[in-house]
Amino acid sequence: MTAGARQAPGHEPVMLGEVVTALAPRDGAVYVDATFGGGGYSRAILEAARCRVVGIDRDPAARPRAEALAAEFGDRLEFVEGCFGDMERLLGALGIEAIDGVAFDFGVSSFQIDQAERGFSFSKDGPLDMRMGADGPTAADIVNELSEGELADIIYRYGEERRSRAVARAIVASRAEAPIRTTRALAALVARVVRKSGDIHPATRTFQSLRIHVNDELGEIERGLAAAERLLRPGGRLVVVGFHSLEDRIVKRFLIARAGLAGRPSRHQPDLPPAQAPSFELLHGGVTKPGAGETARNPRARSARLRAAVRTSAPSWPLEDAA
Numbered sequence: 001m002t003a004g005a006r007q008a009p010g011h012e013p014v015m016l017g018e019v020v021t022a023l024a025p026r027d028g029a030v031y032v033d034a035t036f037g038g039g040g041y042s043r044a045i046l047e048a049a050r051c052r053v054v055g056i057d058r059d060p061a062a063r064p065r066a067e068a069l070a071a072e073f074g075d076r077l078e079f080v081e082g083c084f085g086d087m088e089r090l091l092g093a094l095g096i097e098a099i100d101g102v103a104f105d106f107g108v109s110s111f112q113i114d115q116a117e118r119g120f121s122f123s124k125d126g127p128l129d130m131r132m133g134a135d136g137p138t139a140a141d142i143v144n145e146l147s148e149g150e151l152a153d154i155i156y157r158y159g160e161e162r163r164s165r166a167v168a169r170a171i172v173a174s175r176a177e178a179p180i181r182t183t184r185a186l187a188a189l190v191a192r193v194v195r196k197s198g199d200i201h202p203a204t205r206t207f208q209s210l211r212i213h214v215n216d217e218l219g220e221i222e223r224g225l226a227a228a229e230r231l232l233r234p235g236g237r238l239v240v241v242g243f244h245s246l247e248d249r250i251v252k253r254f255l256i257a258r259a260g261l262a263g264r265p266s267r268h269q270p271d272l273p274p275a276q277a278p279s280f281e282l283l284h285g286g287v288t289k290p291g292a293g294e295t296a297r298n299p300r301a302r303s304a305r306l307r308a309a310v311r312t313s314a315p316s317w318p319l320e321d322a323a
Helices: 016-023 040-048 060-076 084-092 110-114 139-145 148-159 164-175 183-191 204-215 217-231 245-258 292-297 299-303
Strands: 030-033 052-057 077-081 099-105 232-242 280-282 305-311
Touching (some): 016 040, 040 052, 052 060, 084 217, 099 217, 148 164, 148 204, 204 217
Antiparallel strands (some): 280 305
16 A cells, blocks of 8 residues: 555545546645545645645544644645535635645545444444534434425435335334434335345435435535636646536536537537636546456445546636536
8 A cells, every 4th residue: 555545544535546646736736625534635645746735524523634634744734624615715714715626525434434423324323413514404303304295305316216205105104103313213114115226225325315415415516616616727627536426417517518518409409609618628538437456445436436627717607607
């Protein structure tokens, strides 16, 4: 394992080499690790060049890991607690108005999954929480308070669960007898309604949907991408690692639109000119996937998809032109 691959115990960053290669760190530049987690990307960037890194994480539990890393790299690393969708405000408070690169690693971290008290995993019994931060409604609040129709919509939209209505109906029937408070109780309830498919637990999609809803993950991705576009200097690099189709779809649409590559409305009509000059140039033609060695070593990497782009000198697109 290389020096850049040393990580906090229990955590291995996905596609680390590919992310650092796409970022191409250089001396004197400023980079943002927008999803700090265990600091894997931050460490690798700091070791690749004499640069400065700002790590962002909405999880207060990430701060001690950041402080440990800062003890090695001094003022070259700064940690900010907050949502990456608020990146402009968070960096502005540090006096940073432009950056040279930003890396995103979406989804829940290994640390959060492994802590039963965080309520992310159906394989560990704990309170039904699922908050990545420290405030806002919990998954238990959502499960016990929303209507059957609202629950069905969330489970279908964010979990792509075909049996969403049946799951929502079972939740409402169960909570009429007693509130659903634990991960094990919810997982068992869903398993009675949804058939197991291969190695996938029946509750996987329902848990994903609640986590995405509780943390507004898709809205956060949209805000984070737009903020990165406004902050990146010409030549700056955007690198994104996503793990499921909902995340990747947002990133793909954003980059295709910003690169001026959006297709025609139909095959019978000519291509339309871009709304304005492209603000990004794609670094790769499509997605980059992890190698067989990494997926064998780190099962979390199996569904990872990396997309990267280079900022042009064109102005940022107005928000209303977002894909």
